[in-house]
Amino acid sequence: xxxxxxxxxxxxxxxxxxxxxxxxxxxxxxxxxxxxxxxxxxxxxxxxxxxxxxxxxxxxxxxxxxxxxxxxxxxxxxxxxxxxxxxxxxxxxxxxxxxxxxxxxxxxxxxxxxxxxxxxxxxxxxxxxxxxxxxxxxxxxxxxxxxxxxxxxxxxxxxxxxxxxxxxxxxxxxxxxxxxxxxxxxxxxxxxxxxxxxxxxxxxxxxxxxxxxxxxxxxxxxxxxxxxxxxxxxxxxxxxxxxxxxxxxxxxxxxxxxxxxxxxxxxxxxxxxxxxxxxxxxxxxxxxxxxxxxxxxxxxxxxxxxxxxxxxxxxxxxxxxxxxxxxxxxxxxxxx
Amino acid sequence: xxxxxxxxxxxxxxxxxxxxxxxxxxxxxxxxxxxxxxxxxxxxxxxxxxxxxxxxxxxxxxxxxxxxxxxxxxxxxxxxxxxxxxxxxxxxxxxxxxxxxxxxxxxxxxxxxxxxxxxxxxxxxxxxxxxxxxxxxxxxxxxxxxxxxxxxxxxxxxxxxxxxxxxxxxxxxxxxxxxxxxxxxxxxxxxxxxxxxxxxxxxxxxxxxxxxxxxxxxxxxxxxxxxxxxxxxxxxxxxxxxxxxxxxxxxxxxxxxxxxxxxxxxxxxxxxxxxxxxxxxxxxxxxxxxxxxxxxxxxxxxxxxxxxxxxxxxxxxxxxxxxxxxxxxxxxxxxx
DNA sequence: CTGTTAGCGCCTTCAG
DNA sequence: CTGAAGGCGCTAACAG
Numbered sequence: 001x002x003x004x005x006x007x008x009x010x011x012x013x014x015x016x017x018x019x020x021x022x023x024x025x026x027x028x029x030x031x032x033x034x035x036x037x038x039x040x041x042x043x044x045x046x047x048x049x050x051x052x053x054x055x056x057x058x059x060x061x062x063x064x065x066x067x068x069x070x071x072x073x074x075x076x077x078x079x080x081x082x083x084x085x086x087x088x089x090x091x092x093x094x095x096x097x098x099x100x101x102x103x104x105x106x107x108x109x110x111x112x113x114x115x116x117x118x119x120x121x122x123x124x125x126x127x128x129x130x131x132x133x134x135x136x137x138x139x140x141x142x143x144x145x146x147x148x149x150x151x152x153x154x155x156x157x158x159x160x161x162x163x164x165x166x167x168x169x170x171x172x173x174x175x176x177x178x179x180x181x182x183x184x185x186x187x188x189x190x191x192x193x194x195x196x197x198x199x200x201x202x203x204x205x206x207x208x209x210x211x212x213x214x215x216x217x218x219x220x221x222x223x224x225x226x227x228x229x230x231x232x233x234x235x236x237x238x239x240x241x242x243x244x245x246x247x248x249x250x251x252x253x254x255x256x257x258x259x260x261x262x263x264x265x266x267x268x269x270x271x272x273x274x275x276x277x278x279x280x281x282x283x284x285x286x287x288x289x290x291x292x293x294x295x296x297x298x299x300x301x302x303x304x305x306x307x308x309x310x311x312x313x314x315x316x317x318x319x320x321x322x323x324x325x326x327x328x329x330x331x332x333x334x335x336x
Numbered sequence: 337x338x339x340x341x342x343x344x345x346x347x348x349x350x351x352x353x354x355x356x357x358x359x360x361x362x363x364x365x366x367x368x369x370x371x372x373x374x375x376x377x378x379x380x381x382x383x384x385x386x387x388x389x390x391x392x393x394x395x396x397x398x399x400x401x402x403x404x405x406x407x408x409x410x411x412x413x414x415x416x417x418x419x420x421x422x423x424x425x426x427x428x429x430x431x432x433x434x435x436x437x438x439x440x441x442x443x444x445x446x447x448x449x450x451x452x453x454x455x456x457x458x459x460x461x462x463x464x465x466x467x468x469x470x471x472x473x474x475x476x477x478x479x480x481x482x483x484x485x486x487x488x489x490x491x492x493x494x495x496x497x498x499x500x501x502x503x504x505x506x507x508x509x510x511x512x513x514x515x516x517x518x519x520x521x522x523x524x525x526x527x528x529x530x531x532x533x534x535x536x537x538x539x540x541x542x543x544x545x546x547x548x549x550x551x552x553x554x555x556x557x558x559x560x561x562x563x564x565x566x567x568x569x570x571x572x573x574x575x576x577x578x579x580x581x582x583x584x585x586x587x588x589x590x591x592x593x594x595x596x597x598x599x600x601x602x603x604x605x606x607x608x609x610x611x612x613x614x615x616x617x618x619x620x621x622x623x624x625x626x627x628x629x630x631x632x633x634x635x636x637x638x639x640x641x642x643x644x645x646x647x648x649x650x651x652x653x654x655x656x657x658x659x660x661x662x663x664x665x666x667x668x669x670x671x672x
Numbered sequence: 673c674t675g676t677t678a679g680c681g682c683c684t685t686c687a688g
Numbered sequence: 689c690t691g692a693a694g695g696c697g698c699t700a701a702c703a704g
Binding site: 021052055056115 | 673674675676677679680681682
Binding site: 345354388391 | 690691692693695697698
């Protein structure tokens with residue numbers, strides 16, 4: 001049995017209240033007493049029980065994170081940011097992976113309770129209006145990372161603007177026949193793909209270029225599907241000279257598919273992604289960078305703020321996007 | 337304020353003991369009473385406090401996982417296995433990312449305590465003999481996933497055998513000049529690279545082939561380093577016809593570096609990795625597969641077992657390795 | 673400044 | 689089968 005606060009108190013010849021005070025860094029303890037208690041704590045290798053403390057204070061010393069599709073590289077980066085900040089602040093974090101919205105409600109309600117965690121992060125949660133209604137309010141402070149929820153502070157990016165940036169980059173390089181490859185909406189509410197597509201369309205529209213419907217490829221978030229789409233694109237009578245991918249994931253597949261057909265990147269085909277995952281750098285892929293690690297870190301800080309001062313009006317912080325031009329984009333091939 | 341067990345008891349017209357009993361599925365409750373209590377619980381949307389339950393039972397209803405370099409793809413897969421099994425068993429898991437052994441001790445001692453979690457998983461922890469001594473014993477049941485600790489149940493693979501398998505595959509294809517590219521030991525104790533290298537050497541030795549020292553490239557776990565090493569290898573007067581990479585990570589870099597030099601894979605150079613990450617499939621990379629998701633899942637189950645029956649003699653389970661021959665390995669080019 | 677005491681919400685005897 | 693009561697370890701409010 002590990003020593004309890006009472007053991008420490010007894011050995012130090014003080015009351016438990018005093019020990020508790022030094023534990024919580026209360027100024028109401030004489031330096032002398034504090035030193036003694038600290039010594040005893042050290043001697044006995046005592047550490048306070050989180051459980052008991054939690055019961056007493058009414059809140060667990062842990063943060064909860066509900067992450068959509070946790071194993072994707074982007075979610076991982078966000079998670080890393082969250083963990084770093086949380087652990088610096090002395091919080092552990094409980095993790096919950098989620099794959100669809102039906103889970104979501106249960107997960108959120110099951111985890112984001114005062115007896116389980118002091119605060120919660122909703123990562124990449126894009127609920128529909130109806131989802132929101134079903135979610136209700138949370139008994140613990142919550143923030144969103146990569147997502148917006150009315151009444152809840154959070155971090156988000158402008159996906160539409162990002163899609164537009166990607167496309168404009170291509171247009172500036174001289175491309176006119178540009179295709180889009182993306183996936184269907186996320187299982188949880190509206191995904192970013194659709195918004196990025198909207199941005200793509202806007203850029204094309206602004207430039208006065210048409211977007212034939214065969215140029216827009218939307219399918220499941222699977223390698224084979226994107227592969228197939230790329231093949232269809234490249235097999236067209238009038239193939240595109242560039243592709244805007246909804247994410248680096250798709251961009252990679254497009255590049256692979258092109259390679260297999262001996263279509264040179266960027267000479268024959270320019271490709272731009274979205275996210276700037278590690279692999280984008282490796283593959284020399286042009287992309288629209290969104291802050292991943294940073295969004296996790298800032299999200300965690302935001303949560304800490306909210307926990308510190310409840311009742312603040314919710315803040316929605318937009319994270320900046322950045323175009324990263326690398327070797328996968330270049331001017332279109334000379335017409336002939 | 338959420339309802340407490342007392343509220344439920346009152347409303348149901350029974351004692352708290354009875355409510356507690358139905359909560360814990362004790363058979364000592366009449367069906368009639370049970371039904372009533374259940375109804376009230378439903379009505380009041382009551383859920384028991386984990387904190388209080390933990391204080392009372394002396395153990396938290398959470399598992400702790402200390403993961404080395406959590407964001408690597410392989411660690412992620414393991415984590416996924418752990419989370420899936422844990423959540424099926426009704427456990428949440430607290431995550432701790434660790435990057436060096438100095439952290440490790442603190443992390444382990446700070447997290448693996450009865451007041452914080454009911455059991456712990458040490459993922460990819462490869463301690464030196466000294467580390468082990470410094471770690472001491474844990475007050476909660478612990479298992480290792482991808483690692484061995486004396487006196488602690490766990491899952492492991494035979495890295496040496498794996499290195500040997502990879503090399504033998506190449507030898508069977510007819511290669512004689514085979515190089516090895518790997519990284520330095522993990523920050524935490526001995527890494528797998530060295531063992532895989534040993535297996536590689538053994539296979540070469542058994543086949544009677546020499547391994548010139550320039551054929552063995554060990555450096556930091558960084559893309560640029562592996563890139564540089566590959567370039568050195570390919571620039572040799574007598575370059576290797578095949579490369580055994582310590583991990584898929586290195587194999588990918590080797591392939592990229594080769595491509596940049598217009599060295600065809602597998603026509604001019606065969607490459608085999610280790611792990612079988614998702615990307616290995618995408619890249620058509622031959623590799624030695626180690627069970628990743630599975631090791632996490634089985635590790636979690638093992639932990640559950642150990643928690644259920646403490647005092648069992650520790651079990652060390654070896655996970656099977658499997659050679660996956662894909663398109664990155666082929667017979668060596670014809671001599672000329 | 674410090675000791676004492678009452679809970680926090682639940683589980684677990686112990687009588688009934 | 690079931691109600692009542694003690695205690696898990698800690699914090700916070702209250703007298704000194």
